[in-house]
Amino acid sequence: MRYELFYWPGIQGRGEFVRLALEDAGASYDDVARRKGGINRMLATMGGRDKHPPFAPPFLKVGKLVIGQVAAILFYLGPRLKLAPRDEAGKLWLHQLQLTVTDFVKEIHDTHHPVGSGLYYEDQKPEARRYTENFLDERVQKYLGYFESVLRKSGGPYLAGRKVTYVDLSVFQLIEGLRYAFPRAMKDGETKISGLVAVRDRVAERSGVKTYLASPRRIAFNEMGIFRRYPELDL
């Protein structure tokens, strides 16, 4: 089965959590919107060509199925890519963790867009500073501390236990992104999440991920994505 991934070209963004799963598994997929004419196809699908239009990218097409929302895409792909267990309880637990990743990603996004995603960062800088101060003081540690405790309870070496899952790939991406966006804050914060950092290191060494990161398919972090380096926010 060939997968078609639809996401904005030029950024890692939310699409990256799906890309990492596909790449780790060595799955065959098209990153449609990065090809000629792809953005138009993406917009046509969202605009209602399909009976089940997704609200926003990323979404995945598999035959006639169109699946939007990162966590739903990974829920679908997980067992098929051998990045999730097949039993209902195991699948639901992973999904729950991924939905918490989703919440965290939204809060990370809002560090540069606390007033509105349709406005420029430059038009919400004072609000961004105040939001980010609270975010770095309270929220980062709350989320990362939660995942660290989940890892500890699992017995390791991965968040769901003995086997790697798509949630571990997402934790890799979270740590990479937070290091990019908030290098100073993360330097202090990482001492408390040594388990997650070890997961990040293990994921980085996986052959599919390693090949991907060294390829031109991995877009560099930049100031259009979720994780942005604005030194004035890295308090």
Added chain:
Amino acid sequence: MRYELFYWPGIQGRGEFVRLALEDAGASYDDVARRKGGINRMLATMGGRDKHPPFAPPFLKVGKLVIGQVAAILFYLGPRLKLAPRDEAGKLWLHQLQLTVTDFVKEIHDTHHPVGSGLYYEDQKPEARRYTENFLDERVQKYLGYFESVLRKSGGPYLAGRKVTYVDLSVFQLIEGLRYAFPRAMKDGETKISGLVAVRDRVAERSGVKTYLASPRRIAFNEMGIFRRYPELDL
């Protein structure tokens, strides 16, 4: 099977999307934290008594299974309560819609808490005003317009077509909540979403929902929940 729902007492909040499904179906459930000692049981589960601690309420206990995240809970309950189809494609489509409800609910919450959920509204009033201006101008119509178009494409009378699902119950709650929080803005906005308003009316007449709304189990909207009536924000 008796369900145990865990959520903060005193507010509808995110728990209400689950309550509406349980009540519509006439399911047998305990609203644990509204009983004596229930909050302690809730906090103990989150604090790690369980191997799979949820990040936050609401969560559902079914035997040994603990499911956090509203959309995941409804994904699990949907087919069991006959509020979702049983085929994979149908289940995923509903789940995708519910995840978009989740995103909308977070943006609604942020109208009074744009800087941080740990701070008082009173300490972020200027930011709340600016955020809400953009929210009412751009976001409400984007989300409601999306659901209205989904309804149209489905052929009706419900969002997934011929049969009522948990997503219709959530749309009921969204409209009720937005009417409570932003009566002036909604008065103008509702003309564009007549299909959704008809869904809301149909849901309100369902016997399980009707009984529930008239019972003391339905907590009134108030200024501790997701939907808050602050006249200065209803622009």
